Amino acid sequence: MLERDEDILQAAEEWKKAGHGVALATVVETWGSAPRPAGSNLVINDEGTFLGSVSGGCVEGAVVTEALDIIASGQPKLLEFGVADETAFNVGLSCGGTIRVFVEKVA
Amino acid sequence: MNLETLTQVNIERAARRPVFVVTDVSNGEQRMVKVADLTGDPLEAELRKQLRMGKSAMIEVDGKKLFVNVYAPVARMVIIGAVHISQALAPMARSLGYDVTVVDPRTAFASPERFPDVRVVAEWPDVALPPLNVDHYTAFVAVTHDPKIDDPALLHAFERDCFYIGALGSRKTHAKRLDRLKAQGASDQDIAKIHAPIGLPIGAISPGEVAVAIMAQITAQLRLPKEGAS
Numbered sequence: 001m002l003e004r005d006e007d008i009l010q011a012a013e014e015w016k017k018a019g020h021g022v023a024l025a026t027v028v029e030t031w032g033s034a035p036r037p038a039g040s041n042l043v044i045n046d047e048g049t050f051l052g053s054v055s056g057g058c059v060e061g062a063v064v065t066e067a068l069d070i071i072a073s074g075q076p077k078l079l080e081f082g083v084a085d086e087t088a089f090n091v092g093l094s095c096g097g098t099i100r101v102f103v104e105k106v107a
Numbered sequence: 108m109n110l111e112t113l114t115q116v117n118i119e120r121a122a123r124r125p126v127f128v129v130t131d132v133s134n135g136e137q138r139m140v141k142v143a144d145l146t147g148d149p150l151e152a153e154l155r156k157q158l159r160m161g162k163s164a165m166i167e168v169d170g171k172k173l174f175v176n177v178y179a180p181v182a183r184m185v186i187i188g189a190v191h192i193s194q195a196l197a198p199m200a201r202s203l204g205y206d207v208t209v210v211d212p213r214t215a216f217a218s219p220e221r222f223p224d225v226r227v228v229a230e231w232p233d234v235a236l237p238p239l240n241v242d243h244y245t246a247f248v249a250v251t252h253d254p255k256i257d258d259p260a261l262l263h264a265f266e267r268d269c270f271y272i273g274a275l276g277s278r279k280t281h282a283k284r285l286d287r288l289k290a291q292g293a294s295d296q297d298i299a300k301i302h303a304p305i306g307l308p309i310g311a312i313s314p315g316e317v318a319v320a321i322m323a324q325i326t327a328q329l330r331l332p333k334e335g336a337s
C-alpha cells in the first residue's frame with residue numbers, strides 16, 4: 001500500500017522503448033530482517049544505470065552485474081543473498097536476513 | 108517480462124486499477140491479471156487475498172513456485188473538516204502510507220499552519236472534491252459536524268464507491284443525517300456504508316484517541332476479509 005516502484009516500471013518501459021537492453025529484478029522471497037519486502041523492484045539497463053532497490057544498498061552491485069549477463073543471454077535467474085552465503089563478505093546483507101531476487105530480461 | 112505486459116501493467120497502475128504479475132520463478136513463465144479479470148481466474152482466491160493484504164508473495168500451486176506481485180494503488184484519505192481530530196488523523200494516515208487531503212471551506216480551520224506537510228483545500232466540497240479523483244481506494248472521513256459541509260461530501264463518497272466512509276456524530280445526529288441524505292437521493296445501500304458513530308469503540312476521549320479509533324477502523328475495513336467473500 002505504500003507508495004513504491006512508482007517510476008521504476010515506467011523507467012523500464014521508457015528505457016526499453018528507447019532501444020536499451022533492460023532487466024528487471026524483483027525481490028521474491030525474504031527471511032529474517034530483510035530490508036526490502038517481496039515485490040520490490042530494481043531496473044537495470046545495458047549501460048549499468050539502475051533505479052529502485054532490492055536491499056537498501058547491500059547487494060545492488062551484485063544484482064546489476066548479474067543483470068548485465070541476463071540482458072545478454074535472455075535467461076532469467078533466481079539469485080540468493082544472505083549472511084550464510086559464501087559471497088557474504090563481498091555482498092552480504094548487513095542486517096542478517098536472506099533474500100531471493102528474480103532477475104529477468106525485458107524482452 | 109515482455110514489453111507488452113510491462114506497458115499494460117503501467118497503464119493499469121496509472122489508472123489506479125490493481126494488477127498482478129504471476130511468475131514461475133523456475134522458468135520465467137509469466138502472466139498478468141487485471142483486477143477486472145479476477146473472477147474465474149484459477150488463482151482467484153489467492154490473488155484476492157494478496158490484494159486485500161497489499162502483499163506480494165511466493166505461492167505454491169501444483170508443486171510450482173509462483174511469485175505473485177501485486178501492484179495495488181496507493182490508498183488515499185480525504186478528510187472533510189480541518190478540525191482537531193483531523194490534525195491527529197492526517198499525520199497518522201500519512202505514516203501508514205496514505206496520500207492525505209484535508210478539505211474545509213472555513214479558511215480559519217484550513218490553514219497550512221495547522222496542517223504542516225498535508226494537502227489542505229479551503230473550498231466547499233462541490234469545488235474541492237471533483238479534482239481529487241476520489242475512487243474506491245480512498246478512505247473518506249467526514250468530521251466537520253456541519254451538515255452543509257459533510258452531507259454533500261458524503262453524497263460524493265457514495266458516488267465514488269470509497270472502500271471506507273465514516274462520519275462523526277452520535278447515533279441521534281446520525282439518524283437525522285440519514286434522513287437528510289435519503290431526501291437528497293441516497294439509497295439504503297449507500298447510507299449503510301457509513302461508519303457512524305465513527306471509529307472502533309475503544310473509549311476514545313481526546314481528538315488523538317478518536318483519530319486512533321478511526322485509523323483502526325479503516326485498517327480493519329482494508330485488511331479483514333469481507334463477510335461472505337472469499
